[in-house]
Amino acid sequence: MRSHYCGDLRKEQIGEEITLMGWVHRRRDHGGVIFLDVRDRQGIAQVVFDPEREESFAVANSVRSEYVIEIKGLVRHRPEGTVNSDMPTGDIEVVGLELTILNKAETPPFPLDDHQKVGEDVRLRNRFIDLRRPEMQEKLRFRSKVTSEIRSYLDGNGFLDIETPILTRATPEGARDYLVPSRTHEGSFFALPQSPQLFKQLLMVSGFDRYYQVAKCFRDEDLRADRQPEFTQIDIETSFMNEVEIMDIAETMIRKLFSELMGVELGKFPQMPYSEAMKRFGSDKPDLRIPMELVDVADLLANIEFKVFAGPANDPKGRVAALNVPGGASLTRKQIDEYTKFVGIYGAKGLAYIKVNDVAKGAEGLQSPIVKFLGEEVAMQIVARLEAKDGDLIFFGADSEKIVSEAIGALRIKVGQDLNMLVCEWAPLWVVDFPMFEANSDGSLSALHHPFTAPSCTPEELESDPTTALSRAYDMVLNGTELGGGSIRIHAQDMQRSVFRILGIGDEEAEEKFGFLLNALKYGAPPHGGLAFGLDRLIMLMTGTDSIREVIAFPKTQSAACLLTNAPGEVSAAQLRELNIKLRRTP
Amino acid sequence: MRSHYCGDLRKEQIGEEITLMGWVHRRRDHGGVIFLDVRDRQGIAQVVFDPEREESFAVANSVRSEYVIEIKGLVRHRPEGTVNSDMPTGDIEVVGLELTILNKAETPPFPLDDHQKVGEDVRLRNRFIDLRRPEMQEKLRFRSKVTSEIRSYLDGNGFLDIETPILTRATPEGARDYLVPSRTHEGSFFALPQSPQLFKQLLMVSGFDRYYQVAKCFRDEDLRADRQPEFTQIDIETSFMNEVEIMDIAETMIRKLFSELMGVELGKFPQMPYSEAMKRFGSDKPDLRIPMELVDVADLLANIEFKVFAGPANDPKGRVAALNVPGGASLTRKQIDEYTKFVGIYGAKGLAYIKVNDVAKGAEGLQSPIVKFLGEEVAMQIVARLEAKDGDLIFFGADSEKIVSEAIGALRIKVGQDLNMLVCEWAPLWVVDFPMFEANSDGSLSALHHPFTAPSCTPEELESDPTTALSRAYDMVLNGTELGGGSIRIHAQDMQRSVFRILGIGDEEAEEKFGFLLNALKYGAPPHGGLAFGLDRLIMLMTGTDSIREVIAFPKTQSAACLLTNAPGEVSAAQLRELNIKLRRTP
Structure with a gap:
């Protein structure tokens, strides 16, 4: 019924008689002439109604925003000085010859552009x-x-x-x-x-x-x-297929998407073991656009008096990590208080820091409520390990490994965004070598992915020490977001039963819940x-x-x-x- | 991990060393050699294991149906006389060099080919x-x-x-x-x-x-x-878009599918009004592959004594229709009894028929339990109208329009299939001009499609006589099956309210159930x-x-x-x- 979409009109149509259908986006009276911006899926075209064409002018005069209309008209150059280079259709306008109202519209509950x-x-x-x-x-x-x-x-x-x-x-x-x-x-x-x-x-x-x-x-x-x-x-x-082939297919797909739809070349995705991601970024989906890393300092703090640090530093389930914020010494007391509140969301009980004002002056050049507890020597060892420079600020987390990683990992992202530290627009990676299981508070184990994920060891090794077993899982991470994930699955019945046993799923429950899968594994999976x-x-x-x-x-x-x-x-x-x-x- | 799919191997691979992965489809011992038919998604390849390669021969000897295996082997010509032209891979075989069992399989609950x-x-x-x-x-x-x-x-x-x-x-x-x-x-x-x-x-x-x-x-x-x-x-x-454009897009899509995936050219789909489909085929999804049609004969029977025919012939809601079956005179009494039972499913109380043995002999040449009730003249008028020839058989339906159309319409399909009367393989068409409403037994009306289907008349015309109103609906039918259907929808609020009123949906119910649609119709649909x-x-x-x-x-x-x-x-x-x-x- 239409000959063109409004938004598709270009110079090439000049001189053509066309039919448009769409919505009245805006109506303007200007020098006795009515201008309608007509909108459809492809965009907006300007249609002009002259009082000399009485009939269509009268209709144009009666239409309101969001009316649905049909226009027969003639495409022409916009008059000199009225070309609008911001609009794809800004070179042309349509002289309205006939105008039909296809449906009226009440005033919308809110204006589209507001x-x-x-x-x-x-x-x-x-x-x-x-x-x-x-x-x-x-x-x-x-x-x-x-x-x-x-x-x-x-x-x-x-x-x-x-x-x-x-x-x-x-x-x-x-x-x-x-x-x-x-x-x-x-x-x-x-x-x-x-x-x-x-x-x-x-x-x-x-x-x-x-x-x-x-x-x-x-x-x-x-x-x-x-x-x-x-x-x-x-x-x-x-x-x-093994994990190398599967990850390659998936990575190529995402790379193509970004390249073809956005013109962005993501390059080859790096791979990082889970343990490294947790250690360096406090997260299993690290945002690599932010050039800061968590640095472990427990060894430096194990022998000090100050229990807040020495406790976790000596606890095998504890962690003490520091984060150097380049230029962070300019943060105000109020900002630091807000970050303290922020890490509280993740269970951190406080947020110690050292402002590095002048490294050359040694401990004198540090400004911090905690240096007195650390001792000057230890404080300077930390500054050295974090390679902090004048004007930097070092944050500390000291608690269970889980709390420190989550809190300082999240702080890293927040500070990085607040201080506009992103070094690139897109930072993809694969996280690999996940543990098979994570421990619950009652000592039982849960699957980190799901119970069908294959371990990278034999059933015997798995059952002898499930907590250290790694899985053949892989997560694709982009800018700190998990885009996708998967794994090589268990295809052998005995391995599947081992995993169920470790998860505390008895034979009866396994049969009841996953009987059809166990059954399928019998017949040539x-x-x-x-x-x-x-x-x-x-x-x-x-x-x-x-x-x-x-x-x-x-x-x-x-x-x-x-x-x-x-x-x-x-x-x-x-x-x-x-x-x-x-x-x-x-x- | 594999180099080729089993089913994809051809002469071109002769001389290549390949890796296959798949299932043992069949194992045969033949002259001291083991043949494995190995199956994957693409098909089956024959792999030969020679006793001289002891290790792989031993493994080949141990595998059973549906084991999952990996084979490294060499592609070669099948020896003369053993080429199997029924198999896409029948020119070649694979000499098994290495064989690994990837997973065992119990005997499946049923053999695949049985x-x-x-x-x-x-x-x-x-x-x-x-x-x-x-x-x-x-x-x-x-x-x-x-x-x-x-x-x-x-x-x-x-x-x-x-x-x-x-x-x-x-x-x-x-x-x-x-x-x-x-x-x-x-x-x-x-x-x-x-x-x-x-x-x-x-x-x-x-x-x-x-x-x-x-x-x-x-x-x-x-x-x-x-x-x-x-x-x-x-x-x-x-x-x-109007119905012509929509039907064209849909028809082109189906035509392309058949052409590209099956090599079948469906041609341009004919269109048939609903009323014609019901009249000629007793169905709104006629199977046009069958060259028989229902023929109305009520006018010929309106004045006879026999109430079974004269009743429906004189009832405005009745129908008397006949179906000429070419060559049907050869049907046995038993077959006719079965068809009588068949039309009973659709509510028909019997199935009258006339066997046309010899038209030249007039009524003498007819064989039928009902000719005596019709009278010879009427019987011959019917034979003439149905253009029945020697050896044909005419079935009759006389009842309400609904029962006759459904019963004789279904009989037409059944007889057509039983007697292999299909004149072509594919018979698509569009059925159009449906009634807007159908009457329920209590006199109320239901939407034949759904309540959002646009009528082909104004709201006033619709409300003044809803029972005769036609809709802008269209169904695509192929071989007697409804493949798809649709309609132009109501886009004007007042029309939508009219239809709801006719369907007995009060304003409150309409608001409660479809308020968001009615609301949307207000703002420029x-x-x-x-x-x-x-x-x-x-x-x-x-x-x-x-x-x-x-x-x-x-x-x-x-x-x-x-x-x-x-x-x-x-x-x-x-x-x-x-x-x-x-x-x-x-x-």
Whole structure:
């Protein structure tokens, strides 16, 4: 019905009679002439209505913002002096010949170019208006392009797109499941998948060799800014490949995406063992754009009187780490207080520091509430080890290893961002050599990834000392965000049973929960492995977006509600009766 | 890790040292030599182990069916006389140099090439084995190709792939919803979508212009052979296009699919009004491969005594239709009895017929229990109108219009298939000009498609006589199966309210259920329309599969259970408590 998109008009169309369809973005009267900025998916074109064409002028006079209109018109050069080089269509304008109103519009609940002033609730309630904003159009269009590129890359590499069920059985990721009562199996429930993990492993046992899926996954968890109850995963699994080959395929995919859609060359991703990442950056997803590292100083502090440092320094589960902030001596007392509060979030009980005013003066040149406790010699040894220079500031963390790594690791990022220390725009890496297990407070072990991750040792070695065993897992990290992760999986039944035993999953429970997987491992399971990328997070990173809700067309609020449709909602008693359930409390 | 897929080896590799990985498909001892047929995703290669290479021969001797193995070997010509031209790899064989067992396998619960003898239950419970069968591999690979082709066609035509929510509000398709209790909103429930209908309309209001999604949809209905609780839809919506343009885009897509993936040229699809389809074929999804049509004969029977015919012939809601079966006079009494039983499924109380033995003899040449009731003149008028020839048989249906159309329409298909009357392999068409509404037994009206379908008249005309109003809907039919359907939607608020009124949906209910749509229509909704294809059904048709379970990797049984994972399953009391629900009866 249209001949061109508004936003696509260029000089080449000058002289052509065209038909446009779109929304009235703005109407201006100027010197007796009416200018309509007409908007469609591709952009905005300016259409001019002259009073001499009475009929169309009258209609143009009656339209208001967001009316849907059809225009027949003639493309011409803009008159000299009115060319707008900021607009892609700024060289031309359309002389309106005929104007038809296709649909009227009430005044929108908020003006499109002024959405900042309205609360997110209003925007979400009127998402169909909010999505008209060019940023939202661009983000969702970009998202569509990303999945399309990913698919064509994987299709081209022999991966098969295979759908796995949404109505399924509780999966083992450990988060809370969304449940769906079954009508035909009284008292039973489906669970929505937290990931297609077991299905993709079964597909490998079936011999599909290379699988992928852009898969919806579900977790009924309390939401943070980067979480949604339903999220999308680029899910990949392969057979007969080792971690080197799988990481290469995945890395090439991400590199291509950045190169083709953003013109960014990420280069070869470095690899870093988990232990090194924790030691140097206090994080298993280090942001390598920030040129500061945690430095261990426990050995220097083991023999001082000051228990706050000496305690953790002598505790095998403790850690004392320092962070040198270049130029940090200019931080004010108030700023330091704020950082002290910040590390408190991670359980740190304080934040000791040394300002390095003049190294040449020795301990005299240091300004710090703690030098007197450390002793001057130790203080200078620390300054030397951290290679601090005049004008720097050294922060300290001394507590359990977990608290120090998390607190000083997070402080590193925060200070780095506050002081604009980023040395590059994109810093990808692989973190590898994760431990198989982490210890719970009661001494039991949990899987650091999931119980299907293969260890890099034999079942015997694993069972003899599970806490030191490393896994064949790998996480892809970009700018301090985990983009994706995966592992080589266990394909041998006895190894799988060993892992279950270590996790305290008895034979009966294993059979009940994962019987079908154990069963599948009996009948010729190939060596296999894979990984999954969080699509929402990838799009957030690529588009520089802070909130996950900005990269999803119809997101949910932090209380997991859809303000647009009012979901979740009430249902009838009859519906519940059919499902053999009732409410425990009437709300 | 592998150098080649087994199934990809050809003469070109002769002389190369290669590495294969796959499953032992079959092991044969022959003249002191061991032959292994090794299978992977691409097919089967023959590997030969000679006793002279002791080590690998010993391993080859120990392997059994479905073991996972790695082979290093040398490709060579098969010896003269042993070339197998039925196998793509039949020109060559691999001399096994090294053989490693990657994983052992117990004897599978059923042999892959003998699955027919085992029940479907056993196959579904061991789906990871069942999916190894070449047919299943091929079907799922074909399915992946189809979605990939569809995506690239739609991407190439400017459609954006936009995800809509799975956790949402009850949708208006009218089937039973799957419900998901909300933990954070006590007493409230999400519904899984029966289609993304309202969301895609909102995306048009947002100006995305062209949307598509390969969308999971859910219906909690009792299952038939071609239904699953979750199914996949190719969902499409566009703005500023009329039905001609939308149908063209969709038709081109299907034509391309058949042409590129199957080498089948479907040609231009004919269009047929709903009324004509019902009249000529007794169905809104006529199978045009069968060269028989229903012929109305009520006018010839209106004045006879025989009430069985004269009653419906004189009833405005009745129908009397005849079907001439070429060569049908050879049907036996027993066959005719079976057809009589068959039409009984559709409510027909009997199945009158006339065998045409010798037209030249007039009524003498007819053989029928009913000629005496019709009178000879009327009988011959009927024979003439149906252009029946010697050896034909005419069936009759006389009852309500609904029963006659359904019963004789279904009979037409059954007889056509039984007598191998198909005149072509593929017969696509569009059915158009559907009525807006159908009458319920209580006189109220239901939407024939859904309440958002635009009528082809004004709101005033619609309200003055809703029963005769036609809609702007279109269904794509192939070989008697509805492949997809859609419509131009209502984009004007007053029209939408008219339709709700006619359907007996009061203002309050409309606001409660569809308030967000009505609201969206206020703020500049563009003219829009779209359609959706059932992907599972499309794959069934293209692969010539009878059961929907054969084109889905992990399907559910007719009682909506997954035999592989034992879903649905029991959940803990604590989980239910968190969701504020309890079981009504303990099962």
